Amino acid sequence: MTIDSWIPIGLESQIQPASSNPVIVEGRSIAVWRGDDGPVSVWEDRCPHRGMPLSMGFVRGNTLHCIYHGWGYASDGHCTNIPAHPDLQPPKTICANSYPSRSRYGIVWTNFSEAQLSPLPDVGVEDGWTSIRSIYLSKSAEKASEDILKLNFGFAADTKTAGKNALSIQVGPDLELLLAIQPIDAAKTGVHVVAKGPAVATAAGRLKLARGLEHHRNKMEAS
Amino acid sequence: MTAIVDTAVWNEWIACGWVGQIAAGASHVTTVLGQKIRITCVDENSYEIVALTDDQTAGRRLPAKARFCCIFTSLGDPTRDLPLIPEFEESDRKIGCCGGIGIRTSPYRIIENFIDMAHFSFVHTDLLGLSDKTEVLTYRTEHRADVDEIWAIDCMYVQPLRSKAVNDVEGGKRESHMTTRDYRIMSPFSVMLYRATDSDPTRSHAICVFVQPVSETECLAYMTFAYLVPGSSVSNLVDFQQAVFLQDRVILENQRPALLPLDPTYELPTKADASSIAFRRWLKRKNIRYGTYEKQAG
Numbered sequence: 001m002t003i004d005s006w007i008p009i010g011l012e013s014q015i016q017p018a019s020s021n022p023v024i025v026e027g028r029s030i031a032v033w034r035g036d037d038g039p040v041s042v043w044e045d046r047c048p049h050r051g052m053p054l055s056m057g058f059v060r061g062n063t064l065h066c067i068y069h070g071w072g073y074a075s076d077g078h079c080t081n082i083p084a085h086p087d088l089q090p091p092k093t094i095c096a097n098s099y100p101s102r103s104r105y106g107i108v109w110t111n112f113s114e115a116q117l118s119p120l121p122d123v124g125v126e127d128g129w130t131s132i133r134s135i136y137l138s139k140s141a142e143k144a145s146e147d148i149l150k151l152n153f154g155f156a157a158d159t160k161t162a163g164k165n166a167l168s169i170q171v172g173p174d175l176e177l178l179l180a181i182q183p184i185d186a187a188k189t190g191v192h193v194v195a196k197g198p199a200v201a202t203a204a205g206r207l208k209l210a211r212g213l214e215h216h217r218n219k220m221e222a223s
Numbered sequence: 224m225t226a227i228v229d230t231a232v233w234n235e236w237i238a239c240g241w242v243g244q245i246a247a248g249a250s251h252v253t254t255v256l257g258q259k260i261r262i263t264c265v266d267e268n269s270y271e272i273v274a275l276t277d278d279q280t281a282g283r284r285l286p287a288k289a290r291f292c293c294i295f296t297s298l299g300d301p302t303r304d305l306p307l308i309p310e311f312e313e314s315d316r317k318i319g320c321c322g323g324i325g326i327r328t329s330p331y332r333i334i335e336n337f338i339d340m341a342h343f344s345f346v347h348t349d350l351l352g353l354s355d356k357t358e359v360l361t362y363r364t365e366h367r368a369d370v371d372e373i374w375a376i377d378c379m380y381v382q383p384l385r386s387k388a389v390n391d392v393e394g395g396k397r398e399s400h401m402t403t404r405d406y407r408i409m410s411p412f413s414v415m416l417y418r419a420t421d422s423d424p425t426r427s428h429a430i431c432v433f434v435q436p437v438s439e440t441e442c443l444a445y446m447t448f449a450y451l452v453p454g455s456s457v458s459n460l461v462d463f464q465q466a467v468f469l470q471d472r473v474i475l476e477n478q479r480p481a482l483l484p485l486d487p488t489y490e491l492p493t494k495a496d497a498s499s500i501a502f503r504r505w506l507k508r509k510n511i512r513y514g515t516y517e518k519q520a521g
Contacts, residue, residue, distance in 0.1 A: 029479070045479075046479055048490065048491050049490060049491055049492070049493070050335075050478065050490055051478040051479050051480065051484070051490055052474065052477065052478055052479075053477055053479065056477060067345065067346075067474070068342055068345065068346065068474055068478075069339075069341045069342050069345060070344070070345045070357065082493055082495075083341070083344065083345075083357035083358075084340075084341035084357060084358060084359040084493060084494075084495035085358065085359070085493060085494060085495065086357065086358055088493075088494075090493075093491070094491050
């Protein structure tokens, strides 16, 4: 039974147009891809034809093609093209296994449960967030969350949880952080960070925060 | 963990090396179906093979045959001889072996890739296929009960007439032609193709792949051939086949699961996969579980 929760899989800005990317979430291999100008899709990383990872595929327009036999899939998952049979309309049953994909606060979220009744994490208005960087930790998501709660940002920090996989931290008057926590497997965790406030209004401010996160990451890895 | 090996698999002839790999008087240790064996080359075409026990001492003697440029053994009692491939006896052919290529996947994935034409245009662009000629025409498949082999007959595909380099030198014209071949699966671990030649309608090139399953998801593949190409050298042919094989290796090492699913709803075939469908059904009828994905589901 899969728990109904929205799991972050990366910063939306990291998913380049016309690219397909391998991501591991809770031990599952997924392909996160987008077309030239389409939305981000989150699929099982396996072509339903012969088991090739779709993250190794190539994008033409808004179609993802498997590298092995060139089968083309539209962003809704349906196979639209089988090159071995150019005149054949592929049956509707040939479909990549897709998961929901939602963008909020500049972060892409997915949900593996059938129900998907839980709401997306909510830390207020959607606008105004700036993507900072992702960091990766060699520890479980639980341990990573505990470590993040102990971080010293140099200001009194007010931390709230936003659903199972996100922490919102108000750092002094000028900076609000959202840390979205991606469980990769039992010993690996990704943390995707977006921010808002005067402290990240300039490129220099964003760079300073990104470097600060790198520093925190190194300390958490050592702990 | 040692995998359970089905009787049908245990009694097969299995390639375990290639002729020329082991110098006369020398020995080589390798693994077949999880069992360590030692091959000793007595002289050019004569080998002795023994199973090794856990402490590396020689155990029981195993059968050994050198044929089609490969060395074959069996851990059980083979119920039939090696297949007949008389092309390897014909003196006007270029006969060679590409050595053993390590590939981490199920042996059956390697066989299936070899009988698959639909990937030529994508994986072997300008070597075995053209990016704008991707159609696989209808072909026949049959199970030949008398020899218990799977055949795919009259398989046609548009292929480059010459290598891309030659075409580029001659003005970039991509000359292509429709080629015809038959595929023949002689055992779960051996496959070959007969490719029609332009010069003589009565004779075909013969190209084989013999797979050594080291474990369920780790193999050595030996490609051997008996080509009818007076103008080419064996070493050029080996180079070409190795280039093709290394392109396949990238695909094969990344397919998931590595074990071959036999459930046709888990990996969805199309008409071009008729030979793969016949192969998977045949494995299922033989009740082969070694190297297949089905047992995980069941």
